[in-house]
Amino acid sequence: MRSGWPHLGFWHLLVVTLWLAPPLALAPLGALWLHEAGWLRWWLVWLLLSAALGLLLLWWLRRRERIWLAGSDTRPDPLWSPRSALLWTQVESFASALRPADWPLDEPQRLAELGRQTLECVAREVHPELEEPVLELTLPHTLLIIERAARDLRETLLRELPFSHRLRLGALVRLYRWRAFAERLLGLYRVGQWALNPLNALLGEVLNALRGQSFSLAREELHAWLLREYVRKVGYYAIALYGEPPVFDAKAPDARPTPRSTRDLAEAERAEDDPGEPLRILVLGRANAGKSSLINALFGELRAATDAVADTTAAIQPLRLRREGLDLALVFDTPGLESMRESALCDLAAEADLLLWVSPAQRPDRQLERERLDALRAFLASRPERRAPPLLVAVSHIDRLRPPRFWSPPYDLNHAEDPKAASIRAALLALGQDLAVAPSELVPVCLGEGRLYNIEEGLWVAILARLDEARRARLVRARESQRRGQDWALLWNQLGRAGRRLLAMPEGKDARSD
Ligand SMILES: Nc1nc2c(ncn2[C@@H]2O[C@H](COP(=O)(O)OP(=O)(O)OP(=O)(O)O)[C@@H](O)[C@H]2O)c(=O)[nH]1
Ligand SMILES: [Mg+2]
Incomplete structure (x- = not known):
């Protein structure tokens, strides 16, 4: 040797x-x-204490290193669609199953292979029907993603790696070449130390063995971390590329109203300057359930016509509403479910960010409601590229429950000695079962004239709790619309330019001058 x-x-x-x-x-x-x-005894005590403290510090450093290695710099985008979120879990499990021994870091072609496998794993999920799904990319989209990946990498390097802004690539290569020589020098130093100071050397060797173990362990773990991080980064951009085609527009998707909301806003009364895409709230329920009353109660304005006669609201009516704590909202008052086709219902829900379902507590025949709700759920689940709007069920007409002549709110549903409170509780239970709705999504309300109850402290609080989810649904919806608009706008511009160029060609000029 x-x-x-x-x-x-x-x-x-x-x-x-x-x-x-x-x-x-x-x-x-x-x-x-x-x-x-x-003083030799005291010196020995000092020596042992220092050694023990050193070991403790080393143990702490290793633990900290492990915690750091368990983390990840690459996280999924919270605005991704459910389908992309699912793709991310697949990338994550692929990354955590990697064995460092299979992917040596000093073989670039193996790393390239790992990157290719990650890319393919994502592309195949998005385009299972194609033979070469990896090629399903347009050049501008690819360039945009490369640009973003390079920016991210630059930011990570500048943040995490000391002196990275001064380090030249040549220096890295040279550093690598000198490594073997440095290790040899270290070996020599250790042998010399052993010969000259047996006690110190012994202690040093113990420490070194421990440190050596820690280093080799950390090196292995670092290797695994690097591989995982690499796969995550490639996976992240692959999802961004295949699952969430980027939009070239630098503006946020909800910075301005989508074409559909622009039309609806124009139809709604009272035009104002619209700051951005409104939150679209869809109010649904059977005829006479109290849909229009709920809108009036929620926004404190008598904007939607209400009447004891069924089918007061004959057509879908967008209402532009504002209230403190809520973004500009477009609330859609709708006719009763009985007079709405299933496809129309799904069409409306496709563009909604929050669904408010009004269901009268005193009417036990809920067959139609359940059918429509199920159809709606199936429709929303069939679009994994979009976020489903959260659903809240306002249980109306609770004042009419037995005993009908008694009405003295507030009611504490946890103490159901009061017969009215007991009825409300039983009605909520039955309604939850009939419509397959979780208890947390049911809010009992009274919307009768002069009898408003549980609007601010119940319904409004429940809406606020779902606001973040609704806003995320809005962002994904607006991005989709931006994407659609962009495709047409780009095509239009490209065709226009190509046409102008054609006309400017000599033959074109000749033809026109003839
Ligand atoms: N007592 C009582 N009356 C209510 C309640 N909710 C609504 N009403 C009354 O029921 C009637 C129908 O209410 P609307 O708000 O017009 O119902 P809607 O769902 O909009 O009905 P359509 O537009 O016809 O489909 C009105 O007279 C309301 O005052 C409630 O919780 N209790
Ligand atoms: Mg109505």
Whole structure:
């Protein structure tokens, strides 16, 4: 085995020994002096204490390193559609199943292969019907993603790697070449130390063995972390590329109203300057359930016509509404479910960010409601590229429950000694079962004239709790619309330019001058 010894040669080694012997002799001489002065015992105690403290510190450092390695710099975009979120879990499980031994870091072609496999894993999920799904990309989209990936990498390097802004690639290569030489020097130093100071060297060796173990362990873990992070980064951009085609427009998707909302806003009364895409709230329920009353109660304005006669609201009516704590909202008052076709219902829900379902508590025949709700759920689940709007069920007409003549709110449903409170509780339970709605999504309300109850403290609070989810649904919806608009706008511009160029060609000019 060739070590550092033969390389230095005997004479060079003698020179090193001559130089090092006097300073290193200080250690045994010092020990002798300590012994004579009677302090050797204290010195030993100090030595052991320092060693113990050092070990403790080392253990803490390793733990911290492990915690750091368990984390990840790459996280899924919270605005991704459910389908992309699912793709991300697949990338994550692919990344965590990697074995470092299979993917050596010093073989670039293996790493390229790993990147290709990650890309393919995502592309195949998005285009399972195609033979070569990886090729399903347009050049501008690819360039945009490369641009974003490069920006991210630059930011990570500048943030995480000390001196990365000064480090040149050549220096990295040179550093790598010198590594072997540095390791040999270290080996030589250790042997020299062993010969000259057995006690120190022994302690040093123990520490070193421990540190060496920690390093090799950390190196292995670092290797695994690097691989995972690499796969995550590639996976992240693959999802961004295949699952969430980027939009070239730098503006936020909800910065301005979508074409559909622009039309609806124009139809709604009272035009104002619209700051951006409104939150679209869809109010649904059977005839006379209290849909229009709920809108009036919620926004404190009598905007939607209400009447005891069924089918007061004959057509879908967008209402532009504002209220503190809520973004500009377009609330859609709708006719009863009985007079709405299923497809019309799905069409409306496709463009909604929050669904408010009004269901009268005193009417136990809920067959139609359940059918429509199920159809709606199936429709929303069939579009994994969009976020489904959250659903809240306002249970109206609770004042009419038994005993009908008693009405003295507020009611504490947890203490159902009061017969009215007991009826409300039983009605909520039955309604939840009939419509397959979780209890947390049911809000009992009274919307009768002069009897408003549980609007602010119940319904409004429940809406606010779902606002973040509704806003996310709006962003994904607006992005989809932006994407559609962009495709047409780009095509239009490209065709226009191509046409102008054609006309500017000499034959074109000739043809026109004829
Ligand atoms: N007592 C009582 N009356 C209510 C309640 N909710 C609504 N009403 C009344 O029921 C009638 C119908 O209410 P609307 O708000 O017009 O119902 P709608 O769902 O909009 O009805 P359509 O537009 O016809 O489909 C009105 O007279 C309301 O005052 C309630 O919780 N209790
Ligand atoms: Mg109505």
